[in-house]
Amino acid sequence: MKIIKRSVLKNKKIHAILSILLLVTAMGVHSLTKQTAPSPSAPKAKASAMATESSDKKEEAVPQSSMTQADAVLPQPASSYPLHENITATVFWVGEGADGSNDFIHNRASAWMTDWVSAYGGIDNPENRCGYRPCAFTPNENPFYFALPFNDYDENGLKSDAQLQQIPWYTGIIPENTSIIKNRWIKVSNDKKVAYAQWEDVGPFGENDAYYVFGTDKPAERRAGLDLSPALADYLDVDGRGVVSWRFIDSNNVPKGEWTKIVTKSNLNFD
DSSP, rough: HHHHHHHHHHHHHHHHHHHHHHHHHHHHHHHHHHHHHHOOHHHHHHHHHHHHHHHHHHSSOOOOOOOOOTSSSSOOTTTTTOOEEEEEEEOOOTOOOOGGTTTTTTTTSEEEESTTTHHTTOOOOOSSSTTTTEETOOOOOOSSEEEEEEEEEEEEEEEEEETTTTTTOSOOOOOTOOOOSTOEEEEEEEEOOOEEEEEEEESSSBOOHHHHSSSOOOHHHHTTTTEEOOHHHHTTTTTTTTEEEEEEEGGGOOOGGGGSSSSOOOOOOOO
């Protein structure tokens, strides 16, 4: 009986020890699993970190709303025209007589007006001035005018469509007895001032230099590439001859000034 009792006790002790070991092992596995299992809050933490990183990147960029025109690279408007720089300009006027300085071509008529003097109101005398107009009368038309070496008409009438295609604002349709270049505006400047004027004649030399007038070439005639009226020359302080820069400008972009006090609206008149 003693032997059996001791054996039973021994077996009970072994069973207790095994139970303790199993319990300890189970607790260790549970602890290890708890440590390695992802926390339910981990995705939120990762998302928060990503948001912070993104926020940092946004702070590094300049907000579009705070950028100025000087900072931004702005697209060029479709209506922009080439700038013609360092162009020799001479002075001419309505009613000017013919002599060697203008290849003996008088300015009593213009390229588009048979009697330019009457349309203007008189001779635009460059010597006797009252401000930016002749003292003898108030002009009917803009005293700020110019001439460039291209004409949309020739001795046969309106030029061919192929020639007119060189004009940037040509749409393929021209109303009868109308010039699409007369009265167009330019912005002209030198190192002193900026002025604006309307196209009222062809010159100073030639009438087919489209690659210069509408393109980027230098004038084909080296003597001069632009004629200035007395008012325009006076405003720019050009004394008979000078160097200027110019480009076409749409009428709705012309600022108010001396050149908008009288605006020329007349068109062709070959009578």
